[in-house]
Amino acid sequence: MALIKIPERREAKTKKRTSRHAAASLTFGMVALPTILLLVGFAPAVAAVVCGHLGLSRIRENEKTAGGKSLAFIGLAMGYFSLAILPFYLVGLSVAWQQFYPRFENVLHHPDHAKSIASAQTLYEACERYATDHKGRYPATWEDLEKGSYLKISELEQLLTSPHAPESQTPAFKLIRHDRPVLAAVASEVVVISEVAPAFVDKIVVVNADGSWELKANPNQP
Numbered sequence: 223m224a225l226i227k228i229p230e231r232r233e234a235k236t237k238k239r240t241s242r243h244a245a246a247s248l249t250f251g252m253v254a255l256p257t258i259l260l261l262v263g264f265a266p267a268v269a270a271v272v273c274g275h276l277g278l279s280r281i282r283e284n285e286k287t288a289g290g291k292s293l294a295f296i297g298l299a300m301g302y303f304s305l306a307i308l309p310f311y312l313v314g315l316s317v318a319w320q321q322f323y324p325r326f327e328n329v330l331h332h333p334d335h336a337k338s339i340a341s342a343q344t345l346y347e348a349c350e351r352y353a354t355d356h357k358g359r360y361p362a363t364w365e366d367l368e369k370g371s372y373l374k375i376s377e378l379e380q381l382l383t384s385p386h387a388p389e390s391q392t393p394a395f396k397l398i399r400h401d402r403p404v405l406a407a408v409a410s411e412v413v414v415i416s417e418v419a420p421a422f423v424d425k426i427v428v429v430n431a432d433g434s435w436e437l438k439a440n441p442n443q444p
Contacts, residue, residue: 244277244290247297251304258304259311267308270301337385338394338417338427339435345381345395346415346429348372358402360414364393386423394418404431418442 250270257263277294345367352361352372364382367373373381384394398413409432417426421444425437 238287238289240290241277241280241288241294243273243280244294244297247271247274247277247301248293249297251297251300254304255300258308263304264308267301267304270297271305274298274301335425335427335437338419341381341385342395342415342417342427342429342435343433345373346433349397349414350433353402360397360400360402362397364395364397384417384419387420390420392418400431406432410434 247270250266250273254263254267254270258267274294274297277290277297281288281291281294345364348367349360352367352370353359355370361367361370364378368375368378382393382395384390384392395415395417398416400412400414404412410430412431413428414431415429417428419426419440419442421440421442423440424443426440427435428438429435
């Protein structure tokens with residue numbers, strides 16, 4: 223008598239559904255990472271972290287039906303990384319603000335300074351070209367730039383006209399004697415060009431040997 227083999231009963235595998243919190247964590251993390259430096263990524267970063275932890279918690283509670291653990295981990299990583307770099311970015315932003323804002327504040331409140339800065343930088347560039355052709359020596363007078371064709375006569379006259387007092391016959395800038403060559407360590411402190419402004423102007427533009435400019439108190443003020 224032949225035995226009939228009864229097939230074993232197999233339980234059908236349940237397809238796991240991706241956790242909505244895990245998917246949301248990944249989405250928020252992808253938004254937070256590129257926008258955190260614009261400061262708008264803070265909220266998505268926090269949401270990525272919260273949703274990631276919620277997603278992992280739900281997945282652990284329903285391991286047979288819930289999936290998406292890798293999505294939650296990736297979202298958490300991007301969220302935490304975004305939050306981690308934010309303090310360093312804010313500190314750097316604060317330092318840069320304190321260093322550069324006073325300059326731009328003066329320019330914004332005194333539009334004539336913007337013209338003076340542009341003129342001073344053009345004169346500095348011409349002096350540097352002159353120095354390159356003369357073994358590092360700066361011109362003794364502004365006329366040396368004209369003679370060497372480093373600046374046209376009309377351009378030099380325009381640059382040396384003060385925006386604060388256009389009718390004045392006094393050149394708007396003067397060359398400051400200094401030792402050459404200038405050491406790189408002190409180049410940002412050695413003034414090579416200084417503005418000459420009337421007494422009613424509170425600050426003047428000076429250009430240093432490294433090409434940087436500053437606004438300093440006008441020595442002609444009483």
